Amino acid sequence: MQFNVARLRAPLDDPLIADFVEGLEPINALADGHPGFVWRLETEDGDATSIRLYDDDLVIVNMSVWEDVESLRAFVYTTDHRRYLARRKEWFTPIDEAYLVLWWVPAGTIPDPIEGVRRLEHLREHGPTPTAFTLGRSFPPPEVEESSLDLSGNV
Numbered sequence: 001m002q003f004n005v006a007r008l009r010a011p012l013d014d015p016l017i018a019d020f021v022e023g024l025e026p027i028n029a030l031a032d033g034h035p036g037f038v039w040r041l042e043t044e045d046g047d048a049t050s051i052r053l054y055d056d057d058l059v060i061v062n063m064s065v066w067e068d069v070e071s072l073r074a075f076v077y078t079t080d081h082r083r084y085l086a087r088r089k090e091w092f093t094p095i096d097e098a099y100l101v102l103w104w105v106p107a108g109t110i111p112d113p114i115e116g117v118r119r120l121e122h123l124r125e126h127g128p129t130p131t132a133f134t135l136g137r138s139f140p141p142p143e144v145e146e147s148s149l150d151l152s153g154n155v
Helices: 015-032 069-078 081-086 113-126
Strands: 002-008 037-040 059-066 100-102
Touching: 002 113, 015 037, 015 081, 059 069, 059 113, 069 081, 100 113
Parallel strands: none
Antiparallel strands: 002 059, 002 100, 037 059
């Protein structure tokens, strides 16, 4: 499971963000067809840009489930997605803390986006742990059910 947040430099209908918006459909389609992809958060519009989990209307979220970290990493860094990643400073304001978090979910589980917010907060408070980690510092799938993990800060 991955969850990430970004703060837009301007509203989605602003010309400054037009290339990002135009790239949503092809990049999402690329993810949907990538090996290891399972699911992504989306509305009937086909993306998650209208979902607001924070008080700031310029903060958008992305959430997806992958079979393993390697599949996600390959999508992010070896597909056309990397061209959009390279342009993120044009569309998003820098975030000085973690903005992407990963965690394991049992097969067939589709987590609620609020869990993504909690996992990101956990990562920001505790750094990478088996409960919430990053592409750079990941952990193997747990031996216990994910529901037995305590997100209050006790691992």
